[in-house]
Amino acid sequence: MKILDIYNILDEISPFSLQEKWDNSGLLVGNFEDKIKKIYVSIDLDEDFLNEVEENSLIITHHPLIFAPLKKINYDNYCTKLLKILIQKNIALISMHTNIDKTHLNMYVAKDILKLDIIEKEDINDFIIYANVNKDFDEFAKEITSKLGIEFTNVVKCNERVEKVGIVTGAGMSLLSEVKADCFLTGDIKYHDAMDAKSRNISLIDIRHYESEKYFNELLVGVLEKNLKKNELKAIISASKNPFKFCIQGETVE
Amino acid sequence: MKILDIYNILDEISPFSLQEKWDNSGLLVGNFEDKIKKIYVSIDLDEDFLNEVEENSLIITHHPLIFAPLKKINYDNYCTKLLKILIQKNIALISMHTNIDKTHLNMYVAKDILKLDIIEKEDINDFIIYANVNKDFDEFAKEITSKLGIEFTNVVKCNERVEKVGIVTGAGMSLLSEVKADCFLTGDIKYHDAMDAKSRNISLIDIRHYESEKYFNELLVGVLEKNLKKNELKAIISASKNPFKFCIQGETVE
Amino acid sequence: MKILDIYNILDEISPFSLQEKWDNSGLLVGNFEDKIKKIYVSIDLDEDFLNEVEENSLIITHHPLIFAPLKKINYDNYCTKLLKILIQKNIALISMHTNIDKTHLNMYVAKDILKLDIIEKEDINDFIIYANVNKDFDEFAKEITSKLGIEFTNVVKCNERVEKVGIVTGAGMSLLSEVKADCFLTGDIKYHDAMDAKSRNISLIDIRHYESEKYFNELLVGVLEKNLKKNELKAIISASKNPFKFCIQGETVE
Amino acid sequence: MKILDIYNILDEISPFSLQEKWDNSGLLVGNFEDKIKKIYVSIDLDEDFLNEVEENSLIITHHPLIFAPLKKINYDNYCTKLLKILIQKNIALISMHTNIDKTHLNMYVAKDILKLDIIEKEDINDFIIYANVNKDFDEFAKEITSKLGIEFTNVVKCNERVEKVGIVTGAGMSLLSEVKADCFLTGDIKYHDAMDAKSRNISLIDIRHYESEKYFNELLVGVLEKNLKKNELKAIISASKNPFKFCIQGETVE
Amino acid sequence: MKILDIYNILDEISPFSLQEKWDNSGLLVGNFEDKIKKIYVSIDLDEDFLNEVEENSLIITHHPLIFAPLKKINYDNYCTKLLKILIQKNIALISMHTNIDKTHLNMYVAKDILKLDIIEKEDINDFIIYANVNKDFDEFAKEITSKLGIEFTNVVKCNERVEKVGIVTGAGMSLLSEVKADCFLTGDIKYHDAMDAKSRNISLIDIRHYESEKYFNELLVGVLEKNLKKNELKAIISASKNPFKFCIQGETVE
């Protein structure tokens, strides 16, 4: 199957033109006319994973490997080290980032994983999914972290109750000023973000970047399955790993 | 004592001209000619803290309250809500951010708190402090987190041993490409930063933003004491709080 | 009454979205949810005026107090000195600048004050109001300055007659190249503007900035009266003063 | 005499490299290798003046004729109308603007015309000349306007006395925030400038743009005389006119 | 006839609003209200040609004389040397560049001169004209150069056959990445362009800038003839010359 054909299927599922201006979704490595034998789906790339991928495959990731445009390729950082393996093994790379956040991923996590009482969104370009909650904060935090399998995390608790929640998978704190809810769920929350949220009286539960976006894998394999049926090609999950380990009182816990 | 006099003392201790281009250290609120009765020192501002501060005082913080230039002051976010209290209580605000990072804070934490075997830095404009370690990663992580009183955190472990460490208090991951060590300590580490570090084979221990910078308070009061002695004015620590609570398996722990 | 409610009334009268890109009309100081007891209308702010304004009021001005975005608030210039009083007295500030120029002010002065024979304008975004004149320049100048109560001013006389005039209140000389008339009325005319107009054969009468825009006060109170009727709230004029005195042969005349 | 030779003499008198970044001083029209027969000196250009200038001459003006770079030359504004005459009559144009402001003009007006008690300036790049005054404001205003022959003007009076004055010929209000004096003299003062000065407690006397800079003519002819002596060439004053007439109660006065 | 009238006729033939952003088509020299006696048409200007043009004429060129905006007019380069003659002889200049490329010129050369089998273009804003070829490269190159009267030129031959050709007169290599054909005809092909084309497997025939655009003259005179009929005014071709001579083994050949 030609990469172009798969690209077109993906573009129908989640149009690349919906991506944000600063994003770099699309075919990042590989030629549209090349044929590939196997499709892998992974939230990200890492060396261990790439070493297992077969040559002449296509990988579909959530995060674009190339963000800052490249003037030199010196195999000395995350991007260029992995680029080297991709190109040497003739592996193509398509990334679906903010386009699939908007069309599928945020909704999938909010609805299918967290089973929230969703308020339908008005504009396809909105990132934030809202839901009615009406629970104690502690109970809600327990429920959310348990469903996502997050053992350790940070929270900012501004009120005893949560009435309405907003959710953005990955790292969504730059959207804080738009949040119209009393609680916000997202990952990679930094200290100054927490200070700002507290001041705005918006509670936070850090649902962690990797843990909240890893559902990209099963989600994409699911939608691809329906579209690729007639072809022999199968998309398989063979994902990169979370680089973080957690550390309690100096002891690393898996 | 006039604000200008205190500003000049601070400028001698840590010249404001050393601040980075994007920084906004200096006298953020208040007039140089005004007189103040009391000096408070705090890593940051929050509402509870400001409610306790006396009128006509001066607060010296580490982080600048104003970062994005203001076109509207609507009392609806961290910056403008606190600005309102400052101005209504006639409290002046001086921030010492990247200038004191360079001249004092990073070194103070590395040397006086962590008791590391420091390698002298060459350029006053460098942020990163380096030290020789030569320990097992697990042992080193335990030692560091214990000295900083950090119960829960994230680590990225690339090697069993740590030979040399770099340290930047606060949020220093934008400096990763400059790090010349096999382990890096800083706070607010995001998922993509962790991926990049792993790829560069640099271990990480997240020493957290607030927890690694809170030493600003005792440090500044210490240096001010010597310079303010002859005057009656005293600098007191009365700091803002960490907005984060930690949450293990859904249970919030203080 | 909540500020938001008044803001919405003003926005219906003269949509804030019509403002020019470089403008800063809108709620400059205060929170949309706050309640106010009194509305003042003034072309601008000055200290004497602010000292008389009651606490917890709203002032509606023509000129935005904040133009250059603020990084430091040092109470040492027009903007930050007055900001201090506004915030300390909890006075909110809304500015209606280029939006009301376009929807009301220029037309009001041309038609209701100067009683000119108006040519209807085509585009709501046009600033310049045109009128047919057909008079001697000297006679016309006398008439205009008399109606505006301007005793002393500068003129550039290119022709004996005035056929058609363009008018922009405040400081409109940056629009000279668009003027399609043989005479132009505006304020704050600088020397190089006068040179350019003379070269283009367009006569000028400086109708002065303050003197041509002070009608903002009565105009806005008038339109607000109709919209606020059912509420108890009243808008009162209590305006800032013209900082200029005139000086003839060294003698200052009021 | 070649234009280049005269240019070099002027550059020695007042180096063109001292001009501000936004300025366009230098040889604006004409070729360095051309020979000219006559030199005219004028603060500015206007049509009447150009019609009297002989062909193949050089004019030295204070203000650059070209400011905004030209993409079309349509003879329909000040700049392109006069460019046409210059080029058709083969007249060259050199402008000495911010360079001579810094090296001569501001000092000449302050010292030789206004006979002020000058405080020596420290940096050649400073525009503002300072002087000690110690007089009543009214007396000082009378003296200044009388010496400059200004019959009608605007003033902002903040204090009864003037202790120290700053002066910039032409239009210097953009320098207000740098002024370290209780009174400032400059031309083309706009309404918002006056508001700002009043708030800073700095009195203003508008010494008008043309009236304060017309001394450029005699100043430059004077310094040229010494340098051109050995050559037959003479510089003559034949200046442009002030486009403004003054108008009192509708009556135009010369 | 007024220049404005001719401008309007040209604007109907080929709207100036179609020009590219970086272009400067339009009335570059002269005033819309001036009357002219004679129209000349020429791809470009040069001194010999301008010396023959009558005073008070209008020249219509393909290339804009002014590209880089002018801050100084020193008669020392192509643009300002010729500007001097234009203005001194009171000759007006209109340029029709990328607008006529799009509406007429590229199509005229492809269809009427080269007699290619044109594929109709879809968007008026496209520059490239496509045609079916299906010939040997050598035969095709011979045919093209013979029809354009080009004796010497450069080619890049990637394939023995040409199936489909794209053509842009003048200098069109910046469009290479858009070319959807196996052969591309344009002028001013630089070495790196040739390297890129070879790598993309697109053959090139350099149809030279002047030689491929000189048809502007006959084309424009033709269309003007129909529109100017009722007026006495005639457009005549009196063109600038190609500055290049060709040199074979050191011998210059005309």
Add this chain to the structure above:
Amino acid sequence: MKILDIYNILDEISPFSLQEKWDNSGLLVGNFEDKIKKIYVSIDLDEDFLNEVEENSLIITHHPLIFAPLKKINYDNYCTKLLKILIQKNIALISMHTNIDKTHLNMYVAKDILKLDIIEKEDINDFIIYANVNKDFDEFAKEITSKLGIEFTNVVKCNERVEKVGIVTGAGMSLLSEVKADCFLTGDIKYHDAMDAKSRNISLIDIRHYESEKYFNELLVGVLEKNLKKNELKAIISASKNPFKFCIQGETVE
């Protein structure tokens, strides 16, 4: 030998810091710590050449392969097609572009190849080499093209004699306004450049891009030989080809 060691030798020969701002000289592909077995020197890259290069080699080219920073690597243009081969064969790439133009190449061609009577240049940052000529243009053109082996080219002849010549290898027409000579030699001369030169009365001989820069190969191998002697490593010339063929009256000549 490590790439870093070779890089350091090249940097001593011709410091990379001398490159122009817009240039991208340096290690474009490969890691400084990698070891290489063979060095190739070539003005540029092309597919045929790369297919012959051994794996794990280093190529030193004159032109940087990467100019526009890369956001996608789609193997569909000159840069990314060749990047693929480089990376798959683990070939490193160093480019020495404007730095070696300044330190060696322009001088080498002017002095050692063209045997011109050089005028020593004053500033290491100058690109243009000047020489005294004093010959008939035709004779000079014959001599130059003969020495460079250029059979066919374009010339602009402004004068019968050549007194002084300026020379820049490659494509140097952007420097025309700086040329202080009556004849200029460079490559890739476009039509508008020729018009400008003719107007400035500067004759041109197009010494072609590839033909004037191909001496980079022998030059670099020469200087490397001296520095690499003690090591076994040898630099060999194995260059890319000129993509252009010449075409006379439709016949392609090699």
